[in-house]
Amino acid sequence: MTTRFTTSASAVLVAACTALSACSTDGDSASSGDGAGTDQVSVLLDWNPNPDHLAMYTADHTGAYADHGVDPEFIVPGNTADAAKEVSLGHADLAVSYETDTILAAAQGLDVVSVGALIPTPLNSLITKKSSGITTAKDLAGRKVAGSGVPSQEPSMRFIAEKAGIDPDSIEMPNVQQNLNQALLSDQVDAIFGAYPNIEGVELAEQTEITVLSAGDLGLPDSAELVLIANPTRLTQDADYAQRVRGFLAGTADGQTTALGDSATAVDALTPQTEGAYDPALLKKMVDATVDILRRGGSGSGAAAGAASADFGVQDPATWSAYADWMRKNGLLDAAAGQDAGIDGASVTTNDYLPK
Incomplete structure (x- = not known):
């Protein structure tokens, strides 16, 4: 959600x-x-x-x-x-x-x-700049991933990490509220979680090369x-x-x-x-x-x-x-x-x- x-x-x-x-x-x-x-x-x-x-x-x-x-x-x-x-x-x-x-x-x-x-x-996706080198959930170990404060995001990220075989506690997840795009573009974080590919993804792709990992790519269940x-x-x-x-x-x-x-x-x-x-x-x-x-x-x-x-x-x-x-x-x-x-x-x- x-x-x-x-x-x-x-x-x-x-x-x-x-x-x-x-x-x-x-x-x-x-x-x-x-x-x-x-x-x-x-x-x-x-x-x-x-x-x-x-x-x-x-x-x-x-x-x-x-x-x-x-x-x-x-x-x-x-x-x-x-x-x-x-x-x-x-x-x-x-x-x-x-x-x-x-x-x-x-x-x-x-x-x-x-x-x-x-x-x-x-639609819930993880978006990162191509330059980050993040292409799979395994690459999130030790990274900073911004969220928008939705309660389900942190437990979802823990699930993603555990399914990928990495330590969930190694992922820092600051709450940037509505500033997801800005946080990524200004390199405050390595990735953002909770963005939609058809909205934030379109906006970001106009400004930088991005990688989009869908819910399925991250191992999350269908909904x-x-x-x-x-x-x-x-x-x-x-x-x-x-x-x-x-x-x-x-x-x-x-x-x-x-x-x-x-x-x-x-x-x-x-x-x-x-x-x-x-x-x-x-x-x-x-x-x-x-x-x-x-x-x-x-x-x-x-x-x-x-x-x-x-x-x-x-x-x-x-x-x-x-x-x-x-x-x-x-x-x-x-x-x-x-x-x-x-x-x-x-x-x-x-x-x-x-x-x-």
Whole structure:
């Protein structure tokens, strides 16, 4: 799981967003008119709009949501940890979150379930300059690797080191918060952990030669990076809410299909939403990189490689169960911290509301 830290513009945006109601983003889309004939659905983002959200913003831009009877309001959070709590309390209909966070939230007793994978494969990566000589996890021994402060990063790094046969304590891991790119470019650290290849990787590649080690390269288990979470009690007790969730997922599936077939439309959809955050030329490269990731799909989604368009959002309960087991074995599920360490990851995911 990675909390998105992108540019200085995002930091300004989040500082301004102290309440959910203060930070909705309304696109200049075909579906963002008066909402006549559509049902409003509130969607709490994980961070400011970025290429990871291309399926949603493409759907909004093309009117796909209106076609499925919904009119989404995208909300930028004041705190990226808000997602599960706000959905559990019924303050937001849906939220973009992470597989790790969703399992943790359920273990803490929050009323959440993942209803679809937005990015069905891990994005969390280790990025280093080619000049560092780091090409495998074994090369991290004695190195300084910056993280962004996400709680799962240190236990993940210990797992990486142990799997590679090196001493975890030999790796120094300073917390640089949102300054991952700056820390690497200024040679404060040998590598950064928690960056995304389709965002930070694109930005860094414009300035230096880099090596990207994916979650798989590092020996980490498969998971869905971004998921859409809903409230399972509301889904079973409120037919209107369930229908809005179905409509939103169907529209998002159409948006992804459009983006995979025509990335220029996705760029057009994201350009007004990301103005001031990304250089337009870099945004195109980020979108193309994200489209490539979605085309490949991921086993965490249950979709075959190359079938992501047809199988939007599909999740594999067995993979979620295995990932929860990995979290438990590596200290990320701790009953002593008020969590249900015995939780089964399969119980917090469902494909029942995805388009058939």
